[in-house]
Amino acid sequence: MNRRQAIKRTALLSGGMVFLKYSLLGQASSLPIPDGSTFGPNEERILQLVVDTMIPTTDTPGAKDLGVDQFVLLMVNDCHSEKDQIAFYSGLHNLDAFTEKGFGQSFASCDIDTRIEALNSVNKKSYASPELQAFIQIAKSRTIQGYLESKYVMTEVIPHKMIPDPYDGYYPASKLGGKI
Secondary structure: OOHHHHHHHHHHHHHHHHHHHHHHHHHOOOOOOOOOOOOOHHHHHHHHHHHHHHOOOOOOOOOOOOOHHHHHHHHHHHHOOHHHHHHHHHHHHHHHHHHHHHHOOOOOOOOHHHHHHHHHHOOOOOOOOHHHHHHHHHHHHHHHHHHHOOHHHHHHHOOOOOOOOOOOOOOOHHHHOOOO
């Protein structure tokens, strides 16, 4: 084999690896759901309402506006154990039954005050399943994480500094409030 053939084969091999990498990434866009769990448009709507109830829209965008529900799903599928995933999806599926039993209507048809009360009462009611409690706990922690790590919050609300301000050893102590 001469040098030209070796270069040609190396280029073909590396080009094939790049093509394979991008073709596999295109297939990874659908989120896998654990066996026995269902996730459809109804569950997607309930999850959007849950994150919107936890961090509602005010003068700043809420969690639903920033797409935090998709972040929650991604984190549950990628970072939690299969046991937690099953509990999350089962609790999401059972949230409507819980609110119908306790409040007489489905979670989606409740007003904002009733939704807040329903989410707060999950840990207080004896008939709330452990899966529902796990769902609320995971959804709450991942919603807060997703909201605080969103582009909007990191650039507009709490601007992130890549390089902190320099240390000034001659800064007067009187400007620190005299508490040294």
